[in-house]
Amino acid sequence: MPKETFLNLSDEKRERFIEEAFREFAWYNFEAASINRIIKNLGIARGSVYQYFEDKLDLWLYLKEYAEGQKVRYIRSVRRTDFASFWDYYQALYLKGIDFDLEQPLCSQFLYRVGFKENSQEVASYLNSWKMKAQGMFTHWVSEEKAQGTFDLSLSTEIIVHFLITMSLSIAELLQNRYQVNFDRNMQQGTPLFGQNKEELTQAVTELTQLLKKALQP
Amino acid sequence: MPKETFLNLSDEKRERFIEEAFREFAWYNFEAASINRIIKNLGIARGSVYQYFEDKLDLWLYLKEYAEGQKVRYIRSVRRTDFASFWDYYQALYLKGIDFDLEQPLCSQFLYRVGFKENSQEVASYLNSWKMKAQGMFTHWVSEEKAQGTFDLSLSTEIIVHFLITMSLSIAELLQNRYQVNFDRNMQQGTPLFGQNKEELTQAVTELTQLLKKALQP
DNA sequence: CTACAAAATGACAACCCTGTCATTTAAAGT
DNA sequence: ACTTTAAATGACAGGGTTGTCATTTTGTAG
Numbered sequence A, B: 001m002p003k004e005t006f007l008n009l010s011d012e013k014r015e016r017f018i019e020e021a022f023r024e025f026a027w028y029n030f031e032a033a034s035i036n037r038i039i040k041n042l043g044i045a046r047g048s049v050y051q052y053f054e055d056k057l058d059l060w061l062y063l064k065e066y067a068e069g070q071k072v073r074y075i076r077s078v079r080r081t082d083f084a085s086f087w088d089y090y091q092a093l094y095l096k097g098i099d100f101d102l103e104q105p106l107c108s109q110f111l112y113r114v115g116f117k118e119n120s121q122e123v124a125s126y127l128n129s130w131k132m133k134a135q136g137m138f139t140h141w142v143s144e145e146k147a148q149g150t151f152d153l154s155l156s157t158e159i160i161v162h163f164l165i166t167m168s169l170s171i172a173e174l175l176q177n178r179y180q181v182n183f184d185r186n187m188q189q190g191t192p193l194f195g196q197n198k199e200e201l202t203q204a205v206t207e208l209t210q211l212l213k214k215a216l217q218p
Numbered sequence C: 001c002t003a004c005a006a007a008a009t010g011a012c013a014a015c016c017c018t019g020t021c022a023t024t025t026a027a028a029g030t
Numbered sequence D: 001a002c003t004t005t006a007a008a009t010g011a012c013a014g015g016g017t018t019g020t021c022a023t024t025t026t027g028t029a030g
Helices: A003-009 A010-025 A035-042 A048-050 A056-076 A084-104 A103-117 A121-149 A157-179 A183-189 A198-216 B003-006 B011-027 B035-043 B045-054 B057-077 B086-103 B105-116 B121-147 B155-179 B183-189 B196-215
Strands: none
Touching: A003 A010, A003 A048, A010 A035, A010 A056, A010 A103, A035 A048, A056 A084, A056 A103, A056 A121, A084 A103, A084 A157, A084 A198, A103 A157, A103 A183, A121 A157, A157 A198, A157 B155, A157 B196, A198 B155, A198 B196, B003 B011, B003 B045, B011 B035, B011 B057, B011 B105, B035 B045, B057 B086, B057 B105, B057 B121, B086 B105, B086 B155, B086 B196, B105 B155, B105 B183, B121 B155, B155 B196
16 A cells, blocks of 8 residues: 555656556566666655655555556446347457557556566465456356356356456467567557557457357357 | 586586576576575585576576477477377377476476566567467468368468467466466476376366367368 | 696675665645 | 645665686596
């Protein structure tokens, strides 16, 4: 939790701080991320950071919660009841994810790192419970859809969940390989992680959804 | 490339060094891995390492090539011509991968990290060309199999390749989540990454192969 | 037993990092 | 204008890292 000092900051200062912190923690994992680089980019003193947050972990946890909140806002706006089939819904969720990346690239980049690349000892326990939670949500979701006849009942819920999660995460890799999206460049420049060619992205998402459908439906 | 001094070492010494280096680089990514820890575990002097290798990167590259060579030896022993269908072949490849992990856990763990979690700037270029090479091999492979009628021709080669690679890599995650395989514990203890319950692993591989087949075949 | 070559050593420089804290500066309330 | 509270500062301690190199130890060959 941030200290009061941080919350008392002017919006401008606070947002600038968050942005620069995201830039650092999106580009380096927890261990490698450097408070020194953040303060150099911000042009503030080292001590300030420790007047805002307890320590590096406290800052990271704040950023994680902040980013999660932002993402949830996007995802929440897609409602299952608005779609006739699960697959349409799933596709819409994906596309919202791309919107999120376009509009909040640094947040998106940070979450990508946390979900994919992070493996520092110091944050391992938080990461683990995060993943467990996601797993639980997916499991609940799949169970409900199974009752609706969305999935082949001969497939175990576990493997469907694994499949869905894996594929969700892998879209990033697909875009890198197929459309030569340069994540690293986009990250350094702070441009959207997935680049700007939304039509192509939509096409990729459609193709992937079709594949999932073919694999998982009865 | 290791220096002559390293190659002149007695087999026993050299192998002990490799083992301890694998343990370190399997547990930490390039940046976080510490030469200090390696020498402490080996009980040798810091200077020795630099009489064996140019620097940390040189050591990492050696380990990577060594590990790759070991894995290739396993994979090579599975021959396409020995299987009637691609899917049987693919499954056999998977199972060989599990053997590799059982028999050479540290190697396997190191490769898992390199393929999955590594993202240090210093090794980025090597990682990239590694992935490009793998991509190329898979593409060639899929093209040939397409001619044999293995895959649904309406699916692009790129997406099939993406699918196969992603699923290959994801088996590790599946085992962690489904069978409570504790990679971290196995890594620390140097026991096989996937644990010892081969029957269950075989079952998981079968399930996954079936799913791939359903998704990709005509 | 000696002489030479190869290998091992560990103190060291140079550079990172994080978190602390007494002090200074700025802001706000009276 | 004066006092009190809040925020910013940067030198510092204590720890980590890599790579160097002159020196010592070990091994080998004559």
